[in-house]
Amino acid sequence: MAIVAGVDYGTLSVRVSIVDSERGRIGTGAGEYLLHRKREDPDHATQSHADHMSALVTAMGKALEAAGVEGGAIEALAIDTTGSSVVAVDDNLQPLDDYYLWCDHRAWREAAEFTAKAHETGLEAIQWCGGTYSSEWGFSKLLHWLRNNPDKRSRMATALEHCDMAAATLCGITKAEDAPRSICAMGHKWMWNASLGGLPPEEFLVAVDPLLAGVRAKLQGRYETSEKIAGRLSAEWAAKLGLREGIPVPVGAFDAHWDAIGAGCKEGDVVNVVGTSTCIMAIMPGVSLIQGVCGLVPGSIHPSLTGVEAGLSATGDIFDAIAKRAATTVAALSEGLDNFRAGQTGLLRLTWDNGDRTILVNPELGGVTLGWKLTHTAQDELFAAIEGTAFHTRVILQSMEEGGVPIRQVINGGGIPQKNDVLNRVYANVLNKPVLVPESDVTSLGSAIFAFLAAGTFKTLEEAQAALCPSYRVVEPDPKQAAVYARLYPLYRKLYFGLGQKGADAAAIGDVLPALRDIAAEARSSE
Secondary structure (H helix, E strand, O other): OOEEEEEEEOOOEEEEEEEEOOOEEEEEEEEEOOOEEEOOEEEEEEEOHHHHHHHHHHHHHHHHHHHOOOHHHEEEEEEEEOOOOEEEEOOOOOEOOOEEOOOOOOOHHHHHHHHHHHHHHOOHHHHHHOOOOOOOOHHHHHHHHHHHOOOOHHHOOEEEEHHHHHHHHHOOOOOHHHOEEEHHHHHHHOOOEHHHOEOOOHHHHHHHOHHHOOHHHHOOOEEEOOOOEEEEOOHHHHHHHOOOOOOEEEOOEEHHHHHHHHOOOOOOEEEEEEOOOEEEEEEEOOOOOOOOOOEEEEOOOOOOOEEEEEEEOOOHHHHHHHHHHOOOOHHHHHOOHHHOOOOOOOOEEEOOEOEEOOOOOEOOOOOEEEOOOOOOOHHHHHHHHHHHHHHHHHHHHHHHHHOOOOOOEEEEEOOHHHHOHHHHHHHHHHHOOOEEEEOOOOOOHHHHHHHHHHHOOOOOHHHHHHHHOOOEEEEOOOHHHHHHHHHHHHHHHHHHHHHHOOOOOHHHHOOHHHHHHHHHHHHHHOO
16 A cells, blocks of 8 residues: 655646545645736736745645645655646746746747748648647747846746646756656647657757747756656655655646546547646557647657647636626536537537637637527527537547547546536537546546656556546437537538638638527427
C-alpha cells in the first residue's frame, strides 16, 4: 500500500487528491485564486504565481485533513495545470509578471504572424499542430509579452509553462538549465518536436520578429515525458505543505491530458474533458498528421504513445454566460431540459463565444445562434448551446477519424458530465455512439497515477489505471433522436465552415433557416 498526492490546477482553483493505492481517493481539498480579466479588453486573462502557490498550501492542508493522514505518509506528489499558461522569469526563476493564462487571447495577431511565416518558409512543425498556430499557445503569448513589456525584456532568463514552473518551485530549482520541460506542454504548444530537432530554428523565430533572437537558447532545460522525475520536494516547500522533504515530483503535464489518463483512456478511446472549455484527447501508436487538429505529440498523454489533442475554446463558460444573462444559474436553467427533444427549439448555435480552437483555429470568431423567434427563452438557448458543443465535437471527431485516429468509444470526462445527464444524452445522440461517463470524478486522478509511478508503486501506467480508474455508466444513443441530429449535422457543418472561414460562400446557407423551422415543427408535433 502507498499514499500519494495528485494536484490539478484548473482555471479558477487547485484541487489536491490524497489517493491510496488500494482504497482509491481518500480525501480532497481545494484552494481558489483570482482570474484577472479586463472589461475594456475581453482577450485579457492572467493569474499570479504567488496566488497559485498559496492556494496549493490551502488545498493540501484541507486534503490531508479530509483524508485523515499525516503529511509524512505521502510518498510522491504530481502536478498538472492548464496550458498554455506562460510566465516570463528572471535568472532565479522568479516571475517577472503574471501568467498569460490559456484563455488569454491577446496574442491573436502574433499567432497569425507565426502561421503566415511558417507557411511562407515551409516550417514542417506547423503541420504537426494542424496547420495553424494559436493565440492560446506559448510562442505567440511570449512574443506578445516581449512586445508589450520593453522595460522587462532584458531581465527575462526564460519562460516557463505553469506545470514546469510549479514543479521547479516545489523542487527548489532556480536555474533555467535545470528546469523540467514537459514534452506534453512544449510539444503541443511550442512546436517542440524531437524528430525535427526540438524547437523551431533560430532563423525562423527571428524571421517572425527580431525580438525572438536568442529565445530558443533560453528555452533550455530537461525535455522529458511524465514518467521521469522533475526533482524532489525541497525542505522549504515540504514545510509549507506539511509533507516529507525529498519525495519525488515527476515532470508535469496539462490537466486535460492527465484527466484522460484518469478517465481510463486507452488506444481506441476518445476522452472529452468537458469543463470551462473542452479538451478532446486520444492516443495512437503511430503518427498521422491531421489538418486542423491542434497537436500530435509522441509521449504527451501516454509516455509510450502519440497524444492527439483537439478541443473547444469554451463550453461550460458558454452555459454560465447564458445563465448570467438571464440572471439565474445553469442548475436552475437546466430544470426541465431532460424533456427537450432533438431540434425542438429551432435554434442552431455555433459555440464560438471564445473563438475556435479546432478545426478552424480562429480566435476572431464569435458565437452565432440562428433561428431566433420572439418566443424563445434562455432555456432554449442553453439547450441549443449543448447541442452546438456536441455538433462541434462531431466535426472534430470526424476529422480525427479521417486522419487515422481510431475511435472505438467516447468517454465524457471532466466535471460537467458528472452532473449534467442532458449533456451526455445529447452527445450520445449527436455522435450516434455510446457515451461512457466515469462513475466518479476523475479530476486529479491522473496526477495521482503519475505520482504512483514516481513512487514505484505500480510498474506500468496500465497497471495503475486498472487499480484506480472508475467504472462507467453507459449512455446509449436514442435512434429517433439520433436520426433528427443526422439531419441537423450537415446544416451545422455547412454553417461551421461557411461562416467560420474567410472567403467561404456564405450565400450557400440560405436553406438553413427553413430546414431548422421544419425540423422544430416535426419535433414539437411528436411530443
